[in-house]
Amino acid sequence: MKEWARQKAARKARIEAGSRHARGKAVAVTDLQDFLEAVLQPGDRVCLEGDNQKQADILAAALADVDPAKIHDLHMVQSGVVLPEHLDIFEKGIARRLDYSYSGPQAARIARMLFGGQIELGAVHTYLELFARYFVDLTPNIALIAAVSADADGNLYTGPNTEDTPTIVEATSFKGGLVVAQVKEIVDKVPRVDIPGDQVHFVVAAGKPFYVEPLFTRDPAAITETQILTAMLAIKGLYAPYGIRRLNHGIGFNTAAIELLLPTYGEKLGLRGKVCTHWALNPHPTLIPAIEAGWVEQVHCFGSEVGMEDYIRARSDIFFTGPDGSLRSNRAFCQTAGLYSCDMFIGSTLQIDLQGHSSTVTASRIAGFGGAPNMGSDPRGRRHPSEPWLKAGAEANPDTPAHMRRGRKLVVQIGETFGDKNVPLFVERLEALTLAEKLKLDLAPIMVYGDDVTHIVTEEGIANLLLCRDRDEREQAIRGVAGYTDIGRGRDAKMVQQLRERGAIRRPEDLGIDPLDADRRLLAARSIKDLMLASGALYAPPPQFRNW
Amino acid sequence: MKEWARQKAARKARIEAGSRHARGKAVAVTDLQDFLEAVLQPGDRVCLEGDNQKQADILAAALADVDPAKIHDLHMVQSGVVLPEHLDIFEKGIARRLDYSYSGPQAARIARMLFGGQIELGAVHTYLELFARYFVDLTPNIALIAAVSADADGNLYTGPNTEDTPTIVEATSFKGGLVVAQVKEIVDKVPRVDIPGDQVHFVVAAGKPFYVEPLFTRDPAAITETQILTAMLAIKGLYAPYGIRRLNHGIGFNTAAIELLLPTYGEKLGLRGKVCTHWALNPHPTLIPAIEAGWVEQVHCFGSEVGMEDYIRARSDIFFTGPDGSLRSNRAFCQTAGLYSCDMFIGSTLQIDLQGHSSTVTASRIAGFGGAPNMGSDPRGRRHPSEPWLKAGAEANPDTPAHMRRGRKLVVQIGETFGDKNVPLFVERLEALTLAEKLKLDLAPIMVYGDDVTHIVTEEGIANLLLCRDRDEREQAIRGVAGYTDIGRGRDAKMVQQLRERGAIRRPEDLGIDPLDADRRLLAARSIKDLMLASGALYAPPPQFRNW
Structure with a gap:
């Protein structure tokens, strides 16, 4: 007779083993290492919650402390490889295989470990793709997740950083897997139920909040006049003529500049209500002036942003919030929104080649993809x-x-x-290709493929690749906005002139923009303090951004 | 001073108005019409839950009974237009605008009403696209949803048909909208919490289960030998050479035949464990023999299927199930899985043109898209x-x-x-184009575009469009498998022969398949009764499928 409920039996055994180190569902932090050694099995597929923002840091530390003689060869399937512990477990032999999405702060170390063969790489995914695989062939056996608080039944309150949690828990808990949550505290009644307790098997009261990074805060003080010029070009040359109402902005100073120009330059162009009304976006502090000026109707968020809590609570007409008043973010739904209901994705990258392929991977840094491949692709x-x-x-x-x-x-x-340190944005050949060869990858880690890119904006102008009819035109359109880089200097001046006549390249002067007008005074806020003031003191910038 | 919490104030007012017709969260069926007139406002954006399977039928009937003088111009945003009431509300002037995905059983009436101008059409979406817009520009003000049971706090148990509910509720409830659920009964404690009570504002105990359609049941008795031949071609000519492990099957007899040939023909080809191991699929009864024979590792489901409840409960290693033992389906996640983690989508259509574009729309029937455009597209x-x-x-x-x-x-x-009634599958021109002209649509209702289609399988063979290098080759490859239809007879015999030599067309004999072997005895189950027996009597076919 074939057994058909082995997974549930295995979970029952894990719960029994774990219960010996718990009171009800509650596990003490001091028992965490023993607890994890009891519930984990070698070879388990494990999702240790960590994305680009919130981290199950207490659980990560405990996992890095388990005995590799007992627990080894884990297959980690998680959005973010962000904390040192996320890689320590590979160094110690606790984990072996990795499927992930983003590794910003660990980009250099993950590259070294991949070169050294300490990590067996499955693939680098875009978030929504990894979530998709949670339900098909990468379903976790164990999810180690993070929330704000829990009640005795295991009902979880995630607060504004709901992010990946519902997706991870659904895939794990309904497929015979075990869900362990770290929370700051166990309370009588949670402010709202983000995850029902019957999906959660154990809870660890860490005594402190999970770690979270203010990754989407850009200080307006650091925005340059060149970035302001690119923002003016984008607003007048793209947002206005296409009438972009539903959009996503990547992370970066160029798009922060756009956000800060809407209430000034955008207002002058008469665009309020006509562009930038509906967003799939983290709650960027630099969007505050546009929100206050009445530009924004609605924002759905992937995650939250440190310091924006009170502002969001006071602006519930704009944001998705719960009965407790705080943000409800959801990375899976926001990525879906970004894919299928946004008309534009605009973001930055490190390298662009002559066909418009782009990547943030360099020979020594593998930053991963995050959401860019999903949102930067044409949803067919x-x-x-x-x-x-x-x-x-x-x-x-x-x-x-x-x-x-x-x-x-x-x-x-x-x-x-x-870009940074005067490194050219445009290159003959992406370093991602060299990396793919070195690691013998089936697929080079391209962030956005050239055939999905429609426009490239630099201080020299806008290249409209939609109007390029062949490979050569495409190359010359890119060279035509590549300035004094080697790529730019290699242009065919006559062909670039023809492309300009056709509108496939548009210079600032073609759009009636005087580069001398690109002045920091155009920014609706010129500092973090300005943002705080614009918010009516509702925005509480994190300490590292306060200098007053 | 700008108001920033108008939506929450509006919801508070709705709750107060509704509470006058409720006891706590409970609304009596007899008070439903008054209740809806109290909580609704003219012009509201309303999601009346209905997809291709489960229906909030009691709420639909009540909505169709409200006074159009009080409640009118509603904008309906819902997956399925399936029940007569879904269209009655437009005829009565209660609703005016429609954004939806699927309208199978109402395909003819919806077409008449669109021609007659009784419905103002937003767009016909694929499911995931409509869900995406719930978070961006089509967020419902009111969601009228369906579940199995509720407790006094409004915690909902959806049972196996979770389907769209979590997505609808999340978009509505966290954006100041009102959520009203119909359930069979209000109980002390729900078997599991699918939707936390703090997201649900009112509950109606209908005294009977919501309506649900066994839409994915195909009677093996009706499978023809031609369909068996196409199934053999697919298995030997596609599944085997590509090694398809992760996939989705559409609804239809051709794919049901494939499911039923796996344990017989597929076994003979030595394919067990090599293909068809991981599925994004409703729990098709015709998959039972393959599951029992050990072909299937895992199935994630969009929805459930009537009669499959006990079988799923007894096969928790295969399906996603809750602590109560019943299926947890989720259309949003399963569509995401179908998009990003399946290597193949295979399904049927009504019309295919010379470029491979296909549509189920005819001049007098608009069936909508469902999930096909999402799963039948290349995820870039x-x-x-x-x-x-x-x-x-x-x-x-x-x-x-x-x-x-x-x-x-x-x-x-x-x-x-x-196909049915001897209507040719292949056409010079899709009727969808005629319809688009008649209704002045910006976009013809194409289900799957030709540039996303990779293969077409008929009894005459397999056209591999990946190997076609231009428009002409593509057209001849399609003509080359179009048999005795006008399109097939219009082929350029020489070019078709060349395509066949290149493997862009493969005939049964090219694959070592003798059409005479396409015999009903190859089916692992030849009747609904066989399926029931194969399941160990766990599958309980609905009455309309029982003839013994």
């Missing part, structure tokens, strides 16, 4: 029209009959021709 | 490789260097050259 399953989407589709395929012609998502790369 | 944000995906990518783009080459999702259309 989309079936609802919108003005910007149809216009972009018509530019790309002028010869296809209108009602047979799909639209196109606008996928925009924005940056300065020379 | 995907970044994890797999053998079938890479192989398909290499066939499509042989000249691109391997690690710069994305893979391709296999999107397969399967059918007989002449």
Whole structure:
């Protein structure tokens, strides 16, 4: 007779083993190492919650302390490899295989460990893709997650950083897996139920909040006039003509500049209510002035942002909030929103090649993808029209009959021709390719493929790749906005001039923009303090951003 | 002073108005019409839960009974337009605008009403796309949903048909909207919490279960030998060479035949464990023999299927189930799984044109899309490789260097050259185009676009469109499997022969398949009764499928 409930039996055994180190569902921090050694099995597939923001840090530390003789060869399946412990477990032999999405702060170390063969890499995913696999072939046996508080039944309150938690728990708990949550405290009644207790098997009261990084805060003081110029180009040259109402902004100073120009430059152009009304976006502090000026109707968030709690609570018409008043974020739904209901994704990258492929991977740093591949791709399953989407589709395929012609998502790369430390943005060959060869990867870690990119914006102008009809035109359009980089200097001046005449390249002067007007006085807030003041003192910047 | 919490104030007012017709959260069925007139406002955006399976039927009936003088111009945003009441509300002037996904049983009436201008159409979406818009620009003000039971606090148990409910509730409840649930009964303690009570504002005990349709049950007795032949072609000509492990099957007899051939024909080919191990799929009864024979490792479900409850409960190693033992389905996550982690989507359609575009829309029937556009599209944000995906990518783009080459999702259309009532599957021009012109739609209702389709399987053979290098080859490959339809007879015999030599067309004999072997005795179950027996009497077919 075949057994058909082995997974539930295995979970029951794990619960029994874990219960010997628990009181009811409660595990003491001091018992955590013994507890994990009791519930884990070698070879388990484990999701240790960590994305680009919130971290199950107490559980990560405890996992890094288990005895590798007892627990080894774990297969980690998690959004973020962010804390040192996330890699320590590989060094110690506790974990062996990794499927993940993002590794910003660990980018250099993860690269070294991959080169050294200490990590067996499954794949680097975009968030939604990894979540998808949680339900198909990467379902966790154990989820180690983070919340704000729990009650005795295990009902969890995640507070504003709900993020990945519901997705991880659903995949794990309903497929015979074990869910262990760290919380700050166990309370009589949670402020709201983000995760029902019957999906949660054990709770650890850590006595302190989970670690969370203010990753989406950009200090307006650091925005340069070149970034302001690229923002003006984007607003006047893209947002206005396409009429972009539903969008996502990446993380970075160029898009922060756009956010801060909406109430000033955007207002002057008469765009309020016509662009940037609906967002899939983390609660960026730099969006505060635009919200206060009445530009924004609605924002759905992947996660939250440190210091924005009170502001969000006081602006519930804009944000998704719970009965407790705090944000309800949800990375899976926000990525879905970014994929299927945004007309534009605009973000920055480290390297762009002559075909428009881009990557943040360098020979010594593997930062992972996060949400960019998902939001920076054309969703071919989309079936609802919108003005910007149809216009972009018509530019790309002028010869296809209108009602047979799909639209196109606008996928925009924005940056300065020379980035940090004067490193050129444009390159002949992405370092991602060298890395792929070195690691013998089936697929180079391209963040956004050139055939999905529609526009590239630099201080020299906008390249509209939708209007390029072949590989050569595409290359020259890119060279044509690549400034004084080697790529830019390698342009065919005559072809670039022709592309400009056709509108495939637009210079500031073609758009009636005087680069001298790109002045920091245009920013609706010029400092973190300005943002705080614009919020009516509701925004409470984290200490590292306070200098007053 | 700008008001920033108008939505929450509006909800508070709705709750106060509704409470006058309720006891706590409980509304009596007899008070439902008054209750709805109290909580609704003209122009509200309303999600009346209904997808292709479960229906909030009591709430639908009550909504159709409200006074159009009081409640009118509603904007309905819902997956399914399935019950007569879903259209009655438009006829009565209660609703005006519609954004939806699927309208199978109402396909003819919805077409008439669109022609007659009684419905103002937003767009026809694929499910995940509509869900995405719930978080961006189509957030409901009111959600009228369906569950199995509730407790006094409003905690909901959805049972196996969780489906769209968590997604609808999250979008509505966290954005100041009102959530009203119909349940069979109010109980002391729900068997599991699918929706936490603090997200639910009112509950109606209907005294009977919500309506649910056994939409995914295909009687093996009705499978023809032609369908068996197409199934053999698919298994030997696609599943085996590509090594398809993660997949979705559409609804239909051709794919039901594949499911029933796995334990017989597939076994003979030695494919167990090598193909069809991980599924994003409703719990099709025709999958029972393959599950019992040990082919299937895991199935994640969009919804459930009537009669499969006990079988699923007894097979928890295969399905996602809750602590109560019953299925936890989730349409949003399963569609995400279908998009990003399946290597193949295979389904049927009504019409295919010479470029491979397909549609189920005819001049007089608008059936909607359901999940097909999402799952039948190439997910360009995907970044994890797999053998079938890479192989398909290499066939499509042989000249691109391997690690710069994305893979391709296999999107397969399967059918007989002449379908129901001898209507040809292949057409010069989709009726969807005529409809788009008649209704002045910006976009013709194409289900799957030709550039996403990789293979077409008919009894005449398999057309591999990945191997077609231009429009002409594509057209001839399609003509080459179109049999005796006009399209098939219009083929260029020489070019078809060349395509066959290149493997872009493969005939049964090219695959070593003798059409005479396509015999009903190959089916692992030849009747609904056989399925019931194969399940060890765990599958309880609904009455309309019982004839013994």
